[in-house]
Amino acid sequence: ISEDWDFAIRVIEKIENAGFEAVIVGGAVRDHLLGIKGNDVDVATNALPSEVKRIFSTTVDIGIEHGTVLVLDEGQPVEVTTYRTESDYSDYRRPEQVIFVRTLDKDLQRRDFTINAMAMTKDGQIIDLFGGQQDIENGVIRSVGDATVRFREDALRMLRAIRFSAQLDFTIEEKTLKAIQQDCDLIEFIAHERIAMELSKLWKGKNVYGGIQALGESHLDKYLIGNYKANEQHWEKFHTTKSEVGWAYLCLLNREEIQDIFDFYRLSNKDKTFIRNVMNAYNSLLKEWSIMDYFTNDLTVLETAYDFAVWQRQNIPFEKTEIKRVKENLNIQSVDELAINGNHLIEWTSKKRGPWIKVGLDAAIIAVLNGYVKNDEQTLKEWYLNEFTNEG
Ligand code: ATP
Numbered sequence: 001i002s003e004d005w006d007f008a009i010r011v012i013e014k015i016e017n018a019g020f021e022a023v024i025v026g027g028a029v030r031d032h033l034l035g036i037k038g039n040d041v042d043v044a045t046n047a048l049p050s051e052v053k054r055i056f057s058t059t060v061d062i063g064i065e066h067g068t069v070l071v072l073d074e075g076q077p078v079e080v081t082t083y084r085t086e087s088d089y090s091d092y093r094r095p096e097q098v099i100f101v102r103t104l105d106k107d108l109q110r111r112d113f114t115i116n117a118m119a120m121t122k123d124g125q126i127i128d129l130f131g132g133q134q135d136i137e138n139g140v141i142r143s144v145g146d147a148t149v150r151f152r153e154d155a156l157r158m159l160r161a162i163r164f165s166a167q168l169d170f171t172i173e174e175k176t177l178k179a180i181q182q183d184c185d186l187i188e189f190i191a192h193e194r195i196a197m198e199l200s201k202l203w204k205g206k207n208v209y210g211g212i213q214a215l216g217e218s219h220l221d222k223y224l225i226g227n228y229k230a231n232e233q234h235w236e237k238f239h240t241t242k243s244e245v246g247w248a249y250l251c252l253l254n255r256e257e258i259q260d261i262f263d264f265y266r267l268s269n270k271d272k273t274f275i276r277n278v279m280n281a282y283n284s285l286l287k288e289w290s291i292m293d294y295f296t297n298d299l300t301v302l303e304t305a306y307d308f309a310v311w312q313r314q315n316i317p318f319e320k321t322e323i324k325r326v327k328e329n330l331n332i333q334s335v336d337e338l339a340i341n342g343n344h345l346i347e348w349t350s351k352k353r354g355p356w357i358k359v360g361l362d363a364a365i366i367a368v369l370n371g372y373v374k375n376d377e378q379t380l381k382e383w384y385l386n387e388f389t390n391e392g
Pocket residue numbers: 025026027028038039094110111112113116117154156157160201
């Protein structure tokens with residue numbers, strides 16, 4: 001097993017030494033079998049949360065009602081969750097209440113897809129009750145048990161199926177897909193933030209285009225904001241490692257619906273700012289980027305706008321690599337690098353603080369960026385007094 005898991009193995013050993021069982025479960029096992037470096041390692045155990053807390057000296061109750069204790073003893077945090085089932089689903093959502101159980105089987109059974117329902121012992125032995133290894137080999141997303149039942153328990157799983165298919169470039173098994181098509185309207189019961197979280201992961205997938213197609217094929221797109229099906233072909237070459245790029249792309253393709261997208265998915269202010277910057281950069285790119293566009297936008301914003309323009313078959317008369325080169329060669333990289341600030345302007349003019357300061361500094365930035373004025377205090381002072389006052 002991977003050395004990255006040393007800390008998780010030590011957690012498992014301590015739980016075992018206390019007389020309980022513990023295994024690695026879920027996404028970590030899946031990613032291990034796929035040879036992908038996953039993000040976090042989850043441990044499941046038959047010990048109750050109170051028992052787990054007695055074994056370790058430093059723990060945090062991050063979801064005690066769901067049976068999850070965060071163990072900090074081994075340097076890296078490990079989530080340790082008590083084996084549980086989730087009965088009494090209501091409103092097509094995952095229940096708040098869980099029932100702790102003492103056997104691993106039941107815990108694996110409640111998991112959504114066969115590829116996510118495997119466990120691994122500390123020696124690397126795989127426990128696979130539902131054919132998850134076979135499905136990994138064939139690249140298949142398949143519900144554990146009866147797909148219809150599982151989606152009616154928790155409708156978010158429908159979108160998770162699509163997210164995993166995009167993330168891993170897997171196909172959705174026929175019965176599983178049929179069940180989604182049949183009950184797609186249940187997605188309306190799911191909180192939009194949770195939908196947005198799945199889409200954020202979808203954007204970073206290996207096959208985003210396949211995911212967008214699956215959204216249309218499953219009819220889930222009917223219940224989401226954004227014209228997924230109509231814009232399907234535009235996603236063909238889409239690839240990113242940053243979820244905000246996906247959101248920006250969705251907004252660029254649905255420009256009349258931007259506010260609705262912001263509201264429906266409850267996007268963060270950070271994402272919204274990024275999206276607005278990309279939109280502005282895209283619009284000005286269709287004319288021509290000024291040096292200020294390069295200065296005010298970060299590289300990801302500019303590259304996203306550029307990629308979108310290329311995807312839209314706009315004729316852009318320069319290579320993408322130019323963007324980085326131009327940006328790196330700017331005379332100043334940020335406002336902080338300007339040799340003067342607002343206090344200088346006040347001192348030179350004896351005027352009261354006001355909006356005129358920003359006007360003056362912006363002009364100075366443009367002058368320095370264009371190389372009209374050298375970026376030192378004395379030169380800028382002469383230039384400023386000459387440009388903005390009559391005394392100069
Ligand atoms: P990722 O790499 O995106 O974190 P993951 O498989 O770890 O993938 P999580 O959402 O972190 O996904 O969930 C961890 C595990 O919990 C899953 O592998 C799955 O076994 C189980 N799980 C998560 N959400 C659900 C759900 N809605 N229904 C059933 N099981 C779920």
